[in-house]
Amino acid sequence: MNIYVSNLSYHTSESDLRELFSAYGEVNSAKIITDRETGRPRGFAFVEMAQKEEGQRAIQGLNNTSVDNFDINVAEARPREERSQSRNSFQSYKRY
Template sequence: MNMYVGNLNYRVKEGDLEQAMSAYGVVTSVKVIKDRETGKSKGFAFVEMEDDQDAAKAINELNGSEFMGRQLVIKEALPKRM
């Protein structure tokens, strides 16, 4: 399952997120979205986990929790609309 993780502290690195999410299962990818011009984080990321049940557990337990000083928003990522 691919998840949207929002309201991130701008200092969060991909490794920080991978470590936090791996407590719930196997993380297959983490991508912190960055501004093209400045290279700075935009404050959100996409995390993909191998098992949908593990991802659902991570969403339920981490959504609204504090991570590096910010309250996380985590939900299933929806396909991009064209």
């Protein structure tokens, strides 16, 4: 189960998340998302739990709890939406 964690302190590490979530079950991965240009954390992460039931318990147990003095938000991750072509609509414009 993929879990979205937001409102993270910039001091929270992936190992901190792995340890926090492991209290609820097996953690497959923990990935803090960073800015492409600066490499700094963006304040959110994804944690993948081995079992859906364990992930649901982690969501219930950790949502709105304090980690590094920040009240984190924990929810099931939603699939990434496709980017609309409106940003690149100029590419479909043909010159005659």
